[in-house]
Amino acid sequence: METTTSERIVAAASKLFYGEGIRRVSMDAVAEKAGVTKRTLYYHFKSKDDLVAAYLHGRDQPNLALFAQWFAGTEGGLAEKIRCIFLKLAQSARHPKWKGCGFLRTTAELASMPGHPAMKVGAAHKKKFENWMRLLFEGEGIAAALPLARQIMLLLDGSFAVTLLHRDASYIETAGDAAYALVKAALASRKCNEVEPLDVSRQ
Amino acid sequence: METTTSERIVAAASKLFYGEGIRRVSMDAVAEKAGVTKRTLYYHFKSKDDLVAAYLHGRDQPNLALFAQWFAGTEGGLAEKIRCIFLKLAQSARHPKWKGCGFLRTTAELASMPGHPAMKVGAAHKKKFENWMRLLFEGEGIAAALPLARQIMLLLDGSFAVTLLHRDASYIETAGDAAYALVKAALASRKCNEVEPLDVSRQ
Numbered sequence: 001m002e003t004t005t006s007e008r009i010v011a012a013a014s015k016l017f018y019g020e021g022i023r024r025v026s027m028d029a030v031a032e033k034a035g036v037t038k039r040t041l042y043y044h045f046k047s048k049d050d051l052v053a054a055y056l057h058g059r060d061q062p063n064l065a066l067f068a069q070w071f072a073g074t075e076g077g078l079a080e081k082i083r084c085i086f087l088k089l090a091q092s093a094r095h096p097k098w099k100g101c102g103f104l105r106t107t108a109e110l111a112s113m114p115g116h117p118a119m120k121v122g123a124a125h126k127k128k129f130e131n132w133m134r135l136l137f138e139g140e141g142i143a144a145a146l147p148l149a150r151q152i153m154l155l156l157d158g159s160f161a162v163t164l165l166h167r168d169a170s171y172i173e174t175a176g177d178a179a180y181a182l183v184k185a186a187l188a189s190r191k192c193n194e195v196e197p198l199d200v201s202r203q
Numbered sequence: 204m205e206t207t208t209s210e211r212i213v214a215a216a217s218k219l220f221y222g223e224g225i226r227r228v229s230m231d232a233v234a235e236k237a238g239v240t241k242r243t244l245y246y247h248f249k250s251k252d253d254l255v256a257a258y259l260h261g262r263d264q265p266n267l268a269l270f271a272q273w274f275a276g277t278e279g280g281l282a283e284k285i286r287c288i289f290l291k292l293a294q295s296a297r298h299p300k301w302k303g304c305g306f307l308r309t310t311a312e313l314a315s316m317p318g319h320p321a322m323k324v325g326a327a328h329k330k331k332f333e334n335w336m337r338l339l340f341e342g343e344g345i346a347a348a349l350p351l352a353r354q355i356m357l358l359l360d361g362s363f364a365v366t367l368l369h370r371d372a373s374y375i376e377t378a379g380d381a382a383y384a385l386v387k388a389a390l391a392s393r394k395c396n397e398v399e400p401l402d403v404s405r406q
Binding site: 019020021023024099100103104105107108109110111112114119122123126127147150151153154155156157158160161162165166167171174175177178181182185 | 311
């Protein structure tokens, strides 16, 4: 499959931005890695800000698809499947080239620019994950589906941040245990509230 | 109280690094803000890397003291006191100048340099918080004190990351609820295991 010039540029930028950070990588470095002139680079992306946004946009669907695949590929109930996302993430975080979450690291670098286009792409990506969790919880009849979905996000994004700091992926597994416990508790409390309606017709 | 030149430099660097990020701030900018020459700046800090480490080192004790103060200043049991840390953090995150956790943002920027001196200061800071939690849990007789301490850290650092992304401090309160539930569950399971030893002398 042939890649377009634009795709080649985003692929080069992704490697560099994820590997080194946003501000450390110049547009010259991206052009060189992509094998294009600066003029061609700026023809496709009118600013570095746009290219940073395109980098995150390019990771949006593949990342969500990978998480969904990890979730679907596990035997067991909802709590087991959600824990599995953390276990698989821990495996990938043990790769020497792993450097945390590109979305969160970009956010951290751009903290002084809340309106930056990449911040919007990052926030939208994380909201998609949160909504996926919320729908799963609603589907299981959990009343506080939104807070629970947010707690899973907090544990997941905490996993990225803490593991990057300590270079210890076992934190992600510990986060998975917390997620498991919180989902199990929510499922159990749902069962307590599920009182069978009295069948008057049989009386 | 008179401040030393070194303290003035760290104070200026802290404002700039926390406000703008590490790589966006030049040594020239730090010298200018501190009101010293570049020569004086390099007399006190032989490299920017050292200054970044000094910036984080300067936040280590004050941050831990603030968390300890929030914890101690709350009525109630362990779970309530830990939740209070999150509630107070949410309050401070609503300040317009809040830009997340300086330790984590620095880590995110320096992800490609795991041996950077600032990474070590950051990791040591977070371990101190984790150890504080662990000791609290051990003091209450919770068996799995370390995993629980780490889960609190994951929720706390997740709070910083997610709130910075969405600019929505209510996530920190949601993290506090999760922390509360996990601590309560650990305390309750401890009580289940605490079987009074049979007093043989009275038989």
